[in-house]
Amino acid sequence: MDVTKGLEVPGETLEAEVKAFFDSAPPLQNSDGITQLLDQFIKRNSSPSENGKARRIVCVTSGGTTAPLEQRCVRYVDNFSSGHRGATSTEYFLKAGYAVIFLNRKGSFQPFCRSLPDDPLLECFKPTDESNIQVCEAYSEAVKRAVVDHHTAVTGGLLLKLHFNTIFEYLQILQIIAVSLRCIGPRAMFYLAAAASDYYVPWKEMVEHKIQSGSHLLDVKLVNVPKMLSVLRNDWAPLAFCISFKLETDSNILLKKATAALEKYKMDAVVANELSSRKEQVVVVTSAENVVVKRDKSRSDNDVENPLIKLISEKHATYIEHPGR
Numbered sequence: 001m002d003v004t005k006g007l008e009v010p011g012e013t014l015e016a017e018v019k020a021f022f023d024s025a026p027p028l029q030n031s032d033g034i035t036q037l038l039d040q041f042i043k044r045n046s047s048p049s050e051n052g053k054a055r056r057i058v059c060v061t062s063g064g065t066t067a068p069l070e071q072r073c074v075r076y077v078d079n080f081s082s083g084h085r086g087a088t089s090t091e092y093f094l095k096a097g098y099a100v101i102f103l104n105r106k107g108s109f110q111p112f113c114r115s116l117p118d119d120p121l122l123e124c125f126k127p128t129d130e131s132n133i134q135v136c137e138a139y140s141e142a143v144k145r146a147v148v149d150h151h152t153a154v155t156g157g158l159l160l161k162l163h164f165n166t167i168f169e170y171l172q173i174l175q176i177i178a179v180s181l182r183c184i185g186p187r188a189m190f191y192l193a194a195a196a197s198d199y200y201v202p203w204k205e206m207v208e209h210k211i212q213s214g215s216h217l218l219d220v221k222l223v224n225v226p227k228m229l230s231v232l233r234n235d236w237a238p239l240a241f242c243i244s245f246k247l248e249t250d251s252n253i254l255l256k257k258a259t260a261a262l263e264k265y266k267m268d269a270v271v272a273n274e275l276s277s278r279k280e281q282v283v284v285v286t287s288a289e290n291v292v293v294k295r296d297k298s299r300s301d302n303d304v305e306n307p308l309i310k311l312i313s314e315k316h317a318t319y320i321e322h323p324g325r
């Protein structure tokens with residue numbers, strides 16, 4: 001089996017595909033507002049911090065994108081990702097001293113909420129009388145920690161959260177972030193944990209109204225989403241440190257696919273993970289070596305993201321010293 005199949009995109013075709021994708025996308029709402037927020041965030045984190053150096057800024061993408069089937073969308077094709085990887089990684093990046101732009105799917109896991117129940121508002125609080133509520137004892141420590149840590153990160157100007165639903169919104173916002181971060185060169189990192197759709201229906205070819213049920217076959221043509229990793233690397237933010245992810249369910253092809261992506265898209269590292277073991281271990285694939293990173297069960301902060309972010313952050317520091325590839 002040719003594991004690099006699907007990675008071959010001749011330069012000229014890619015440019016045309018990218019143009020077609022953005023030309024056909026519905027206009028992004030509030031793109032000026034997003035650009036303004038980013039400019040303020042980057043400016044704020046570009047003056048020297050406690051160690052005398054400007055902070056490193058990472059864009060963490062998280063959650064799965066949707067590909068709508070109708071313009072007035074009732075149905076869509078979704079991509080699997082709970083957002084746990086991105087949310088957890090964001091917490092460890094903040095601990096490591098980074099400022100984080102958290103580009104996430106609406107409704108997916110959020111940083112600092114992992115120890116809260118699924119429906120925190122309803123389960124963490126109870127009414128004391130008609131007009132007052134209080135935190136339930138069982139969750140009081142977890143709620144306090146989550147509120148304090150989140151508040152500290154946001155009011156300290158270290159965490160900026162931006163949301164997407166569709167593949168159109170995701171790539172449009174990613175482009176704005178990348179172009180905004182270009183000015184800080186190698187101090188920027190992209191950590192692309194979001195599961196981005198591989199196929200989409202171009203907006204102009206999409207039906208406006210809800211597809212009617214009744215026919216035996218649903219005939220919808222989806223086209224390949226252009227490989228934006230190449231565009232990010234070559235055009236949008238050429239000096240940024242770039243980490244992409246490779247997800248497979250067949251562990252026999254995982255490392256070959258990750259290595260192929262590393263070379264094809266000139267990533268600085270590809271984090272290879274297999275669906276069922278993704279919370280236990282990942283492999284960081286670089287041109288120099290493959291490092292297996294495992295969850296340390298003996299620690300209290302025993303997420304696999306803890307050693308993963310340490311390793312990535314060290315590699316980023318080395319890259320900043322010697323940015324050549």
Ligand code: 9Z3
Nearest residue numbers: 081082083084085193194195196245246247
């Ligand atoms: C990942 O591989 C993430 O680690 C997971 C995290 C989605 C597995 P969860 O959000 O899961 O914690 O539930 N993300 C990237 C997946 C992806 O679509 N990668 C593309 C590919 O494999 C390349 S960009 O081809």
